[in-house]
Amino acid sequence: MSEKYSNKKKELISIAGKLFVEKGYEETSVDDILKASGISKGGFYHYFKSKEDVLTDSIKNIIEELLEKLEPIVIDKQLNALEKLRVFMEKKSEFQNSNREYAKYLSMLLKSDFTLYKYYIIVAQKFVVPFGRIIEQGVKENIFDVKFPYETADILLRTVVSLPQSVYYHEYTHDQTKHSNYKISINEVLIRALGLDDMVKIL
The missing domain is CATH 1.10.357 (Tetracycline Repressor; domain 2)
Structure with missing residues (x-):
């Protein structure tokens, strides 16, 4: 795993974690994470299979x-x-x-x-x-x-x-x-x- 990949994944986890705290896990959608991070849907699925994967890593x-x-x-x-x-x-x-x-x-x-x-x-x-x-x-x-x-x-x-x-x-x-x-x-x-x-x- 490259350092760039690892850092970007950590950034997405951090952003998603803040959204989970602010809105609640159930109320936070993948689209919310995309909007907050500026990443494309394809980019998101390059790092995670689902929102549940983000929660697990978080x-x-x-x-x-x-x-x-x-x-x-x-x-x-x-x-x-x-x-x-x-x-x-x-x-x-x-x-x-x-x-x-x-x-x-x-x-x-x-x-x-x-x-x-x-x-x-x-x-x-x-x-x-x-x-x-x-x-x-x-x-x-x-x-x-x-x-x-x-x-x-x-x-x-x-x-x-x-x-x-x-x-x-x-x-x-x-x-x-x-x-x-x-x-x-x-x-x-x-x-x-x-x-x-x-x-x-x-x-």
């Missing part, structure tokens, strides 16, 4: 931006696995809460079952390896009691990222008591799945 870009910030934690040789897991979760939350563009984008994704499903799939695909590496390290350090680190990472990720699908999502995010109860419950799921002592706190 989600991948924002997830990869987050993973770039988390990778130094995964490879830090000074931290044990439990410390890494805590910092990993903390930094992930900080990024999501402080990055306005990410927040706007996630808000857009929540408005459609289809876009939310795409987001879940990509998060699970992108996060399972770094999360699995932390769990694998914990097994080697005799901190975690897990037979299959990457499979466990996959299951736990799907549990955590599927929060917006809960019928109690609004309560968990807006009611302080409910939010606290949710964090405690997730912590319990994590420590038991990883074979940790009940008194350990991850979140």
Whole structure:
């Protein structure tokens, strides 16, 4: 792939991403993207097969931006696995809460079952390896009691990222008591799945 091709594709993804946030994914048409980018329909299909392809690449870009910030934690040789897991979760939350563009984008994704499903799939695909590496390290350090680190990472990720699908999502995010109860419950799921002592706190 040439640098020119790659740069143009990134430009189109950026333009489409802004339109998705402004208008919503369902309401944004390929023609809207063509108009905003000045590219021809033939030019668009040179880079993407469909609007869905643009959405997929757009989600991948924002997830990869987050993973770039988390990778130094995964490879830090000074931290044990439990410390890494805590910092990993903390930094992930900080990024999501402080990055306005990410927040706007996630808000857009929540408005459609289809876009939310795409987001879940990509998060699970992108996060399972770094999360699995932390769990694998914990097994080697005799901190975690897990037979299959990457499979466990996959299951736990799907549990955590599927929060917006809960019928109690609004309560968990807006009611302080409910939010606290949710964090405690997730912590319990994590420590038991990883074979940790009940008194350990991850979140």
